[in-house]
Amino acid sequence: MSIAVDYADFAARELRGVSPAYERLALAVSRDDELLTLLGTLPPTKRQPNLLFGVVRLLGGPVEDPAAFHDFAVTHWPAVQAEMRVRATQTNEAGRCAVLLPLLAALPQPLALLEVGASAGLCLYPDRYAYRYGDQRLGAGEPVLECTADALVPPTRLPDVVWRAGLDLNPLDVTDTADLAWLNALIWPEHAHRRERLRAAAEVAAAEPPLLVRGDLVDDLPALAAQAPADATLVVFHTSVLYQVPQPRRAAFVDLVRELPGHWISNEAPDVLAYEGLPEQPGRALHNVLGLDGRPLAWTRGHGQSMVWFG
Structure with a gap:
């Protein structure tokens, strides 16, 4: 193209x-x-x-x-x-937690979260944010993440996260002025609500900094995953990351993550991580496919603003 x-x-x-x-x-x-x-x-x-x-x-x-x-x-x-x-497009949109939450809340608790392509790690705090799915609100934290969810019964509890870590070729630090400026520059001009969301999420991360490791999603993932507590459910997840990874490396990552203990949550475009027999995509707008352990479950928008459940 x-x-x-x-x-x-x-x-x-x-x-x-x-x-x-x-x-x-x-x-x-x-x-x-x-x-x-x-x-x-x-x-x-x-x-x-x-x-x-x-x-x-x-x-x-x-x-x-x-x-x-x-x-x-x-x-x-x-x-x-x-x-x-x-530089790379490291848009660290905390709003994506709203489409991850239904899966995270349903897994055996407590959780050990490991995000691949974590940027500054703002999606490692799904237990600290609040959510609004239509008229239903969950949690009391900030920011409040709003999501339109079709054909889905929203979760009724927040996950219990006991360990959180991120892997990135260039991890960012929200307490660093230059790194925060780059995260702000990646937010689209009219999206004042996302800039406010970034500010609130950055405060959460700064108060309890996550473990962020500079490394490769294949070479360095097993060692980081091995640090997760044995008595927690390991969840390796990623959102809009694999499009930046060459296809052979992408395939190697998928093979690797399937072999790890715990669960794998993916949220990628259908031409990046392919599935057979997907239902028709809702509208012309670009959607990701939310998957659990290689099984597609929902269409999602890139900033977590909506999802259509089909799983």
Whole structure:
């Protein structure tokens, strides 16, 4: 798929009705020969819209007006491409806990959580946040994570988490100003509620920092998993991570995680982690598939804002 098609598809499937500013930008870039040529000089994994837009925001560039965005990106391309080469889209959206919670709450308690691609580890605190599924609220913490859940009886209890750890090639620290600035830059312009959610979740993580290990999802996963308490249910989970992993490495990870004790929760796009016999996807918007131990159970949106249960 060409870079232009990638940007146009991103505008149609992820941004339409969700971020008008980024929809305009993605469509403009898809038709911008100069920017497409510059993006073509980057490795394929470094060309995605979220990375480009986040880096321009981090550098103080404009994202509301496509013409101004073009001028800034082209003029400052050496700085833009340098940041894009060393950074990754580590969107640490705590809202994703809302689609993980129904599975976490149903597993044998207590839990030992291990997130692959953990970023700053904000999804390692599902027991500390509050949730609202329609009219039903669960928990008393902050932030409150809202999720529209179709064909699902919402959970009635929070999980009991006794151990939490994350594995990432570049773990982030929410107490570090530069790391927090990058997490903020990855949030889409109109999403003030997500910036507030990031602030509240970062306070939770800062009060009790998780164990975050710099490492590879295949080479270093067994050793970290072995540190989990033996009397807790190990849960290895990941959300919107495997698209950044080359296919052979992705397959090796799936083989490995299936052999570990405990359970495996995946939340990835269907073209990244494939399943046979999936029901029709709800609408044109991009959805992930929530799975437990390799069994697909629900369609979910990328920020945890909705899910459609079919399992």
